[in-house]
Amino acid sequence: MLSIENAVQTLKEKNIRLTPQRHELINILSKGNKHWTVEELYQLLNESMPSVSITTVYNNINLFCELGLVKEIQFGEALSKYEWKKEDHYHIVCSECGEMVDVWYPALKEVEVFAQSISKFDISSHNLQFYGTCSNCEQK
Ligand SMILES: [Zn+2]
Numbered sequence: 001m002l003s004i005e006n007a008v009q010t011l012k013e014k015n016i017r018l019t020p021q022r023h024e025l026i027n028i029l030s031k032g033n034k035h036w037t038v039e040e041l042y043q044l045l046n047e048s049m050p051s052v053s054i055t056t057v058y059n060n061i062n063l064f065c066e067l068g069l070v071k072e073i074q075f076g077e078a079l080s081k082y083e084w085k086k087e088d089h090y091h092i093v094c095s096e097c098g099e100m101v102d103v104w105y106p107a108l109k110e111v112e113v114f115a116q117s118i119s120k121f122d123i124s125s126h127n128l129q130f131y132g133t134c135s136n137c138e139q140k
């Protein structure tokens with residue numbers, strides 16, 4: 001998993017200023033295995049930095065995605081969650097509440113090798129998501 005130090009280093013290399021907002025966002029995102037919406041990140045950041053706007057959060061998340069620090073996961077209609085960069089994995093998504101859980105499947109890269117072997121494509125990535133109901137929603 002990408003360390004905070006590496007992330008800070010990446011910003012430095014690209015001459016991007018490490019503003020307090022960016023630093024706090026990096027802190028939040030790099031902790032734990034969570035998948036965040038921009039709205040959730042904004043609310044959390046707002047507790048310590050009430051002056052930050054949701055647009056700033058949105059712009060910074062996009063910047064982090066471009067830099068490869070954060071990965072965007074699309075689900076539902078025009079809905080995205082964001083997570084700190086780590087090893088490639090799949091997601092199980094709750095259709096009720098949007099809760100997202102990571103799944104590591106050992107043969108993940110083999111799928112791409114197979115897809116490449118049966119086509120003349122140079123495969124760069126693939127996308128697979130599982131949908132269901134999480135245990136919290138199941139109990140309701
Ligand atoms: Zn749920």
Ligand SMILES: [Zn+2]
Nearest residue numbers: 083091101102
């Ligand atoms: Zn994930």
